[in-house]
Amino acid sequence: xxxxxxxxxxxxxxxxxxxxxxxxxxxxxxxxxxxxxxxxxxxxxxxxxxxxxxxxxxxxxxxxxxxxxxxxxxxxxxxxxxxxxxxxxxxxxxxxxxxxxxxxxxxxxxxxxxxxxxxxxxxxxxxxxxxxxxxxxxxxxxxxxxxxxxxxxxxxxxxxxxxxxxxxxxxxxxxxxxxxxxxxxxxxxxxxxxx
Numbered sequence: 002x003x004x005x006x007x008x009x010x011x012x013x014x015x016x017x018x019x020x021x022x023x024x025x026x027x028x029x030x031x032x033x034x035x036x037x038x039x040x041x042x043x044x045x046x047x048x049x050x051x052x053x054x055x056x057x058x059x060x061x062x063x064x065x066x067x068x069x070x071x072x073x074x075x076x077x078x079x080x081x082x083x084x085x086x087x088x089x090x091x092x093x094x095x096x097x098x099x100x101x102x103x104x105x106x107x108x109x110x111x112x113x114x115x116x117x118x119x120x121x122x123x124x125x126x127x128x129x130x131x132x133x134x135x136x137x138x139x140x141x142x143x144x145x146x147x148x149x150x151x152x153x154x155x156x157x158x159x160x161x162x163x164x165x166x167x168x169x170x171x172x173x174x175x176x177x178x179x180x181x182x183x184x185x186x187x188x189x190x191x192x193x194x195x196x
């Protein structure tokens with residue numbers, strides 16, 4: 002059930018003009034009727050202004066809280082400290098062997114240069130330097146079934162002890178199908194991770 006205030010102001014003006022016309026056609030129109038219609042239209046206008054003001058305040062609060070969340074990021078010193086302590090014990094092995102090693106062949110197949118026919122990784126050790134997170138934000142509006150979306154800024158520069166061994170098979174017309182071994186001694190990754 003809709004209330005009378007759900008109609009637009011034009012509807013209210015039309016109703017008032019129709020009633021005044023009917024009163025005038027029956028010669029019952031008195032200046033008091035014009036005064037009452039003016040007060041009625043003023044009250045309807047005030048209700049619309051109040052409703053619009055509340056709606057704008059709500060939207061403004063929602064957008065300002067979203068801007069605050071997107072512009073302010075949490076301090077991640079505690080996370081960096083924890084990763085720094087755990088990295089040499091077990092995290093380097095988990096990240097390099099369980100996470101990156103299964104993913105890297107897909108990237109190598111997709112982004113290999115035209116001179117390479119095949120590419121495979123034989124050994125991967127990320128070194129003693131852990132990745133450093135620079136910022137952490139919670140995104141309020143998520144898409145899909147995600148209840149919480151985190152945006153993490155990450156910076157990872159390996160130490161001198163990083164080592165990776167890549168085997169690349171060159172194309173026959175360029176390198177006669179030979180295998181070449183590439184030793185990676187350093188890596189620098191910066192970016193944002195949305196999880």
